[in-house]
Amino acid sequence: MTTLPQTTAKKLGLVIDLDICVGCQACATSCKEWNTSGHSAPLSDHDPYGADPSGAWLNRVHSYELGEGAEGRTVHFPRSCLHCEEPDCVTVCPTGASYKREEDGIVLVNPDTCIGCKLCSWACPYGAREYDYDDGVMKKCTLCVDRIYNETLAEEDREPACVRACPTGARAFGDLADPDSAVSKNVAAREGFDLLAEFGYKPTNKYLPPRKTTSAHVNPIPVLKSETVSKPNGSMADKLFAWADQKLSR
């Protein structure tokens, strides 16, 4: 049934720290690698080595520029399904293939009943769903549902591939319904926020803001001692150098 569950026992999701993400694309690549052979297999590509490559990816990393001058900064911005609490991508689905799990809140697509009408992707304000033209069905982040409960994997591998791959620790996975979980505590401490909260889908995934640099903390560009120009002392050598400088500067 594509009506949404009233509540979910857990709210599994990701917390992404925009302060330390370096935009290396390891999460996106690792996601593609795992999911092209997992629950969402295949994630088809077209012309992957040609002039117009395209394909279904479940995680995309943007880089944005913010602010001006000394306040300017670059923010790397990973974007994937936010596993919202009240998303229309589930309710618009005519077949019930798009659903939200009652036990952990993960939003999934059943690849066996999806008819590929693409309406769920139209209903997502985050652009999180990508259609697979070869498979004829919609693909999206599964929160690596085939890893996190997978007892055949070593315990440290039972987290989403993107989290496992992140070299800077900018991605964390956990239960955001539990206020005592590490992710919830971090969200509280760092004032984690929702993307496009105004839209009202109540995303589960949270983003941690870049740490602010106030003007006081922005160091002026230091002038190195060795580069400070000594004043001429009027000696013959000085005059010679001044003359040479003048001639050579023409």
Place this chain on the structure above:
Amino acid sequence: MHPAYSVILFTTASGAGYGLLFWMSLGYAFGALPGGRLLALGAIIVALALITVGLLASMLHLGRPERALGSFSQWRSSWLSREGVAAVATYVPAGLLGLSLLFGYHNDIFHVIAAICAIFAAITVYCTGMIYGSLRTIRQWNKPLVPVFYLAASAASGAVLFGFLYSLFGHTTPVIEFLIALIITGAGVVKMVYWRQCAADKGQYTAEMATGLGAFGKVRPLDPPHTMPNFVMREMGYQVGRKHADKLRRLVLVCLFIVPAIAIALAALAGAAIFLLFAVALVSMGAGLIAERWLFFAEAEHVSMLFYGAERA
């Protein structure tokens, strides 16, 4: 939004078919249908053929058309599912009415069946409009006038079809012709008010809201996440030049509303060459409808484009 030709064909053809079915069933229900049994049978066959062609075209839009039966299951939450259910449900009274006309069997119950047929046809078109009207991600679609215009366009194109078919056999009257011209004018007024509403709505969401980074200044894309457009950009980021859109809007106004309304009003006034004037109206309206439906998609802006450089949506 990317204008898919299958969806354009579906909404225009089935819209006209349901419109024709609506007017002919309504006339039948009140016993006010001009012409004979065979003409009514012809009209219902044309209507069902257009509806069926449209529904088959809509299947082409699916990645897995062989699973389409599953789409009747989620009518509790999905307008697309509701539309499928309503579309199939309409075949029942329309089929019964068609059979009664085919075999010349008449019973008063068929007045009720015809009324149900007209109501189901209207509900189906309303559901089509609400598939788009319910999407909050696209401000040009998320307006109450969207399903209203789907109904109006269906009523107008169905009325012109009805007029053309009945005028072929000399069964239209000046009153019917003026009414059809009035319906077309009404649809035109709805569309113009809708365009005015769209122009006034600049979008309430910004790139700063989408990324949550407004506190750090204006958000400007630096590096894209992929070298070539992905599905989201191709499907949701389809853009049409402003100049192009203005020309097409004028084309829609002229072809969809002005030419058909004037042609049919002329037919009513002149009382001659009626079916020729209806043919002109029909051809012009067909071209206008396709342009209108193409624009409806091409001008629609999706909120997800805020991540790809759109400032507002």
